[in-house]
Amino acid sequence: MRAADCLLGLLQEPAGSGPRPRAERRRDTERRLAEDVDLWLAGASPDGDPYLVPLSFDWDGGTLLPATAADGPTGRNLAAGRGTRLALGHTRDVTVVEGGVEVLAMDALPRSRGDRFAARTGFDPRGLAADYRWFRVTPRRVQAWREEDELAGRELMRDGRWLV
Template sequence: MQPEPPRSPTRRKQDTLARLDHDLDAWVASADREGNAHLVPLSFLWDGAALTLATAETTPTARNLRTSGQVRTALGQTRDVVIIEGAVETFSRETVPVDLADAFAARFWDARLGAIRYAYLRVTPRRIQAWREEDEIAGRDLMRGGRWLV
């Protein structure tokens, strides 16, 4: 099977935004203070400016992201990947903005309810990269410093 020709930066951004709108899950990478890496799949909601994730407050991911304030996430397959690095703002069930929690609940579940206490993690992208094959690696940066390049 022949690989597809490289996409233009504009097409790559369109594909990335479509993936953010339609995909349900992302791989979320974090590290503790000693540098021990942790990787977990989490559901996410994209609101056009940031991703919202939810995980139990006691998980390594929640602890690591609260402490570091930064995250790296990946969407898609290895031959069609989107990597997002961003700043993290953490909310508890008491501090989460109602509109954010309601939107997350409408797509997944209401993490404000139940015995397990969930943390909401709002990720504001600072860098977004997307590529399929080696021929797209050179132009993989779509966002840097929180600003779209395309």
């Protein structure tokens, strides 16, 4: 057995353990939001062309905060569409968030929030020569599942309200 397969086995739930209750999934999701540093963020051009990128983020308990170049495809798409879909985790333990996007200038946030972002992610966009923006994402819908047996109860948030 390869070392990667052994590690993956340790990260997954034991076979036959059954689906997690919704309350446990919410706790796992909130832990992931608080502890993970990177996510996959998707946006679309005005013509509908999808664009998917990995970005670092910070979670403050209510919103996700990634940053990217204002004039890059992701920045342009987020500013134009004002919505996104993003994912955390791997395919056998995924959290998917759909939310509205607020575009903020680098100096629009309190310094402490920018400092927190930089400390958590190891990346500080505030001092870059390129024109970066914060893109504050307010979740409207959150789903989480590990395997097929969790698909039925995967929705944890709807219309910005936790279901459990």
